[in-house]
Amino acid sequence: xxxxxxxxxxxxxxxxxxxxxxxxxxxxxxxxxxxxxxxxxxxxxxxxxxxxxxxxxxxxxxxxxxxxxxxxxxxxxxxxxxxxxxxxxxxxxxxxxxxxxxxxxxxxxxxxxxxxxxxxxxxxxxxxxxxxxxxxxxxxxxxxxxxxxxxxxxxxxxxxxxxxxxxxxxxxxx
Amino acid sequence: xxxxxxxxxxxxxxxxxxxxxxxxxxxxxxxxxxxxxxxxxxxxxxxxxxxxxxxxxxxxxxxxxxxxxxxxxxxxxxxxxxxxxxxxxxxxxxxxxxxxxxxxxxxxxxxxxxxxxxxxxxxxxxxxxxxxxxxxxxxxxxxxxxxxxxxxxxxxxxxxxxxxxxxxxxxxxx
Amino acid sequence: xxxxxxxxxxxxxxxxxxxxxxxxxxxxxxxxxxxxxxxxxxxxxxxxxxxxxxxxxxxxxxxxxxxxxxxxxxxxxxxxxxxxxxxxxxxxxxxxxxxxxxxxxxxxxxxxxxxxxxxxxxxxxxxxxxxxxxxxxxxxxxxxxxxxxxxxxxxxxxxxxxxxxxxxxxxxxx
Amino acid sequence: xxxxxxxxxxxxxxxxxxxxxxxxxxxxxxxxxxxxxxxxxxxxxxxxxxxxxxxxxxxxxxxxxxxxxxxxxxxxxxxxxxxxxxxxxxxxxxxxxxxxxxxxxxxxxxxxxxxxxxxxxxxxxxxxxxxxxxxxxxxxxxxxxxxxxxxxxxxxxxxxxxxxxxxxxxxxxx
Numbered sequence: 001x002x003x004x005x006x007x008x009x010x011x012x013x014x015x016x017x018x019x020x021x022x023x024x025x026x027x028x029x030x031x032x033x034x035x036x037x038x039x040x041x042x043x044x045x046x047x048x049x050x051x052x053x054x055x056x057x058x059x060x061x062x063x064x065x066x067x068x069x070x071x072x073x074x075x076x077x078x079x080x081x082x083x084x085x086x087x088x089x090x091x092x093x094x095x096x097x098x099x100x101x102x103x104x105x106x107x108x109x110x111x112x113x114x115x116x117x118x119x120x121x122x123x124x125x126x127x128x129x130x131x132x133x134x135x136x137x138x139x140x141x142x143x144x145x146x147x148x149x150x151x152x153x154x155x156x157x158x159x160x161x162x163x164x165x166x167x168x169x170x171x172x173x174x
Numbered sequence: 175x176x177x178x179x180x181x182x183x184x185x186x187x188x189x190x191x192x193x194x195x196x197x198x199x200x201x202x203x204x205x206x207x208x209x210x211x212x213x214x215x216x217x218x219x220x221x222x223x224x225x226x227x228x229x230x231x232x233x234x235x236x237x238x239x240x241x242x243x244x245x246x247x248x249x250x251x252x253x254x255x256x257x258x259x260x261x262x263x264x265x266x267x268x269x270x271x272x273x274x275x276x277x278x279x280x281x282x283x284x285x286x287x288x289x290x291x292x293x294x295x296x297x298x299x300x301x302x303x304x305x306x307x308x309x310x311x312x313x314x315x316x317x318x319x320x321x322x323x324x325x326x327x328x329x330x331x332x333x334x335x336x337x338x339x340x341x342x343x344x345x346x347x348x
Numbered sequence: 349x350x351x352x353x354x355x356x357x358x359x360x361x362x363x364x365x366x367x368x369x370x371x372x373x374x375x376x377x378x379x380x381x382x383x384x385x386x387x388x389x390x391x392x393x394x395x396x397x398x399x400x401x402x403x404x405x406x407x408x409x410x411x412x413x414x415x416x417x418x419x420x421x422x423x424x425x426x427x428x429x430x431x432x433x434x435x436x437x438x439x440x441x442x443x444x445x446x447x448x449x450x451x452x453x454x455x456x457x458x459x460x461x462x463x464x465x466x467x468x469x470x471x472x473x474x475x476x477x478x479x480x481x482x483x484x485x486x487x488x489x490x491x492x493x494x495x496x497x498x499x500x501x502x503x504x505x506x507x508x509x510x511x512x513x514x515x516x517x518x519x520x521x522x
Numbered sequence: 523x524x525x526x527x528x529x530x531x532x533x534x535x536x537x538x539x540x541x542x543x544x545x546x547x548x549x550x551x552x553x554x555x556x557x558x559x560x561x562x563x564x565x566x567x568x569x570x571x572x573x574x575x576x577x578x579x580x581x582x583x584x585x586x587x588x589x590x591x592x593x594x595x596x597x598x599x600x601x602x603x604x605x606x607x608x609x610x611x612x613x614x615x616x617x618x619x620x621x622x623x624x625x626x627x628x629x630x631x632x633x634x635x636x637x638x639x640x641x642x643x644x645x646x647x648x649x650x651x652x653x654x655x656x657x658x659x660x661x662x663x664x665x666x667x668x669x670x671x672x673x674x675x676x677x678x679x680x681x682x683x684x685x686x687x688x689x690x691x692x693x694x695x696x
Contacts, residue, residue, distance in 0.1 A: 047299065047300075047301060048301050048304030048305070048308075048326055049304075049324075049342070051325040051327065051342060052325075118223055126221075127221060127223045129304045130221065130222030130303045130304070131307060133303070133307025133311070133326065134310060135311075136308060136326050137309075137312050137315070137326075138311050138315065141311070141315035141316060141328075151222075151224060151225040151226075152222055152223075152307065152310050152311075153314070154311070167223070168225060
């Protein structure tokens with residue numbers, strides 16, 4: 001029972017899987033390159049004064065261009081085995097649509113939201129905090145299915161592409 | 175029709191009403207006080223790479239502790255008259271629950287989300303961008319009704335209070 | 349002896365006295381007011397990758413408009429008694445020139461730099477980090493005397509005023 | 523004559539030459555790489571409420587690892603030909619010491635300060651603003667010579683190296 005003494009019907013616990021992506025890239029001041037250290041997700045949730053019941057796990061910390069089939073299988077297995085019905089996956093934007101399609105064909109009956117960022121959270125101009133807020137809201141409200149949350153919107157897996165010229169996600173029709 | 179050539183079913187235009195609140199407070203470096211100048215909403219939407227179809231209007235720029243019945247009537251009228259079915263209201267957190275109750279009893283058949291921030295957007299530690307992301311997502315997905323979006327969650331008008339000790343919004347039961 | 353094994357002639361230790369001021373104001377998210385908690389100076393020095401030998405002491409944490417003669421006497425005594433010949437005082441900008449004059453008439457033979465900020469460090473738009481960098485540089489290079497470091501410049505105590513319309517410090521002649 | 527009606531003896535105009543370096547690196551959200559666009563120097567000077575009389579010129583926008591002899595010759599010529607006696611050069615940290623030595627042997631009778639940043643200004647954790655403040659202060663106060671301003675300190679050209687393990691600048695003896 002939550003601390004305020006009331007049962008809160010909308011707080012089915014949400015599982016959060018971290019996989020890396022631009023979201024979590026850091027600047028290495030010794031060699032001048034971007035790299036992964038720890039996830040910024042806990043810091044971002046604290047900044048958002050987020051009081052959802054979350055269960056956060058880091059599955060990998062990689063650029064999504066480097067994501068292999070084996071990596072995607074791990075994500076699928078973890079989503080399938082998680083006891084929660086609502087799942088958020090943080091993910092690099094470059095192959096986010098591929099992972100979404102794979103999840104859509106392998107994990108039924110759960111609401112799975114993939115989100116990421118165009119600019120690292122630690123860069124002042126990052127969209128990460130905005131995307132995280134919207135993704136967690138979509139995770140609470142959308143029907144079972146796999147979705148991408150970017151640009152303030154949600155897109156159904158298999159019907160979305162990242163426009164590589166503009167950096168925007170766009171709906172595609174069959 | 176949107177620029178990608180497809181009709182996007184989830185982009186019923188959203189109306190956004192700005193009323194001020196901590197969200198939009200600025201620091202006046204001449205007198206050392208917090209004050210209102212222009213809204214930061216456009217800047218925040220740009221930062222979030224938000225590509226929702228929005229219609230933004232500033233109704234007032236005030237601290238919600240200074241909000242009068244007349245001010246609330248303006249918000250009610252504007253929500254009632256807006257052609258959009260989905261509305262976001264940015265609002266100071268101190269009396270946000272009062273405005274929510276008033277809207278719930280006067281504006282039926284629309285999804286109205288109120289959100290704000292505990293810390294001004296221009297302060298590094300602001301929850302504003304996170305809240306804006308979640309509020310816009312809730313505006314797209316929740317059934318008609320009036321809700322408050324704070325702390326990553328949504329609360330039904332009339333069943334929520336701001337805990338003045340912790341600064342958190344909490345659900346209340348009858 | 350410093351860690352690189354060489355005696356560094358320009359690192360006469362600098363004493364830093366913290367007295368509060370806009371520099372260190374925080375936003376209290378419970379009551380919406382600005383207040384003092386801990387100084388941000390250690391965080392700012394870390395951000396600046398500052399490797400000067402500093403001895404930092406907090407004397408008070410107050411708005412300089414509230415600074416009394418007794419408070420100024422404490423600053424004078426501390427500057428007089430410090431073993432270091434070079435001193436930095438962080439101070440609210442409103443009465444910084446008064447404290448500078450008092451120090452100039454009571455503490456001879458030391459280089460004392462007063463600095464502050466027009467906007468709290470925690471606000472994104474703060475001049476604090478820039479001012480701290482310049483003040484520490486002036487502390488290392490100026491001859492004994494009392495100076496104010498603001499707007500990228502240094503001003504001799506007794507020959508400077510804060511322009512209350514523009515917020516800028518300006519030189520004044522006799 | 524400055525706007526306050528008084529001649530300010532410490533405002534010999536300072537020449538600022540921009541050459542690029544980490545200071546000015548941006549994140550390209552389309553390809554995920556760091557790159558150069560425009561210099562952030564004007565924005566940083568505005569943030570610092572800097573009211574020094576400066577003459578700013580961009581000579582190049584490059585990573586200092588890519589700086590050739592021809593590039594260094596341009597910097598030397600520009601420093602030699604500038605009418606100002608006090609010069610600030612923003613520069614990548616990797617070969618900053620090389621350029622400093624070259625300037626020390628070719629441009630006598632001027633105070634030349636080189637500075638840069640370990641982390642891009644646009645990253646929240648940048649030392650850039652602190653370094654800029656200290657470099658401009660050193661430019662106003664040090665005797666003719668060539669210096670590097672980093673880590674809150676100044677180092678004489680030819681007697682300083684960048685420690686590639688720690689990222690710190692250290693004094694070296696003959």
